Amino acid sequence: MRFLFASDSFKGTITSEQSIRLLTEAANKVFPGCETVGVPVADGGEGTVEAVIKATKGRWRRLMVHGPLMEEVESFYGIFHEDSAVIEMAAASGLPMVPPEKRNPLHTTTYGTGELIRDALEQGVRKLTIAIGGSATNDGGMGAMRALGIRFLDGKGKELTGVGSDLARVVDIDVSGLYPAVREAQITVMCDVKNPLTGPNGATYTFGMQKGGTPEILDQLEEGMKNYAAVMRERMGIHVEEQAGAGAAGGLGAALCGFLNASLKSGIDAVLDLIDFDSLLEGTDLVVTGEGRIDWQSAYGKVPSGIGKRCKARGIPVVALVGGMGWEAEKIFEFGIDSILPTINGAMDIREACDRAEELYADAAERMFRMVRIGMEMEAGKKKYFRNKNQNF
Helix, strand or coil, rough: EEECCCCCEEEEEEEECHHHHHHHHHHHHHHCCCCEEEEECCCCCCCHHHHHHHHHCCCEEEEEEECCCEEEEEEEEEECCCCCEEECCHHHEEHHHHHHHHHHCCCCCCCHHHHHHHHHCCCCEEEEECCCEEEECCCCHHHHHHHHCCEEECCCCCCCCHHHHHHHHCCCCCCCCCCCHHHEEEEEEECCCCCCCCCCCCCCHHHHHCCCCCHHHHHHHHHHHHHHHHHHHHHHHCCCCCCCCCHHHHHHHHHHHHCCCCCEEHHHHHHHCCCCCHHHHHCCCCEEEEECCHHHHHCCCCCHHHHHHHCCCCCCEEEECCCCCCHHHHHHHHHCCCCEEEEEEEEEHHHHHCCCCCHHHHHHHHHHHHHHHHHHHHHHHHHHHHHHHHHHC
């Protein structure tokens, strides 16, 4: 028997690596001598760099960059296979980096994310994968592009700093100073949102309020974003306004695709490709995945759906071991997950469940493998029955 374990973290309780350890212990208890393989995974959000680095045996790169308010902060990204890097924009331009009382998307910038990209290129990296969830920004990606040498100019030819309020002031774009190595780079953007750059479902109106935008601020930013898109179109011939995903991370998706020729890809699919997940499926009898809470959203770009689809294509059964189940969790069955097993084994509140997370997970893992063993014994019994029946004829 060969088991493959690939679960997302249970936020705040069990890490991806802990789940691997607990599943391995339970599998060996029920199936002594079985083969187990575990790989940390993430869906392109927080923890993506860590998962990829551990899976590929890569290395961390830590450096000082500028945060969302242009303050100096320590950030990081990962380098693996020497020529590849994985970057979380939230590590330089993330919403948690801005105190609630200072959140205002007119004043925040993605400049630090651009510094991470530039540093990776300076290290010789030519394959970059960038996770762009969790931003504090709505600058259309101007800040990041400015860190890479692109200049955004106002009506007097003065360079803008690249914050949200500058969107309305852009009248020209100078790309002559773009860092040369960008043209040699292959850039993939982890993006699971389909929002365009502008409009009711665009970057500003969909995500701006959670970044501190009032209705008045959002109206100002939307007008600015329309101007920015028009300048990109008229001055550069870049048409990204209606592109699905262009509105991700406050318009950073538009800048990465428009100026750097990046391609958008589902976060979990990008991660699974980076860690060469498909090769791990060879000879596997059962895959165990999971996340803290599985519900209807899990079918759209989350770890269980991404893993389920790849296993379904190869006829490999998958069980999702999860902390809890929410509304329409059963939708995940359409995406290759064969069964869901919650770790909760009795009536308890969320605090107790979190406090006992490891104990509950270990118990559920053993119960799961015992059910697998029953299935195998039933299959063996069925084969024996038909064999004996045929011999009697």
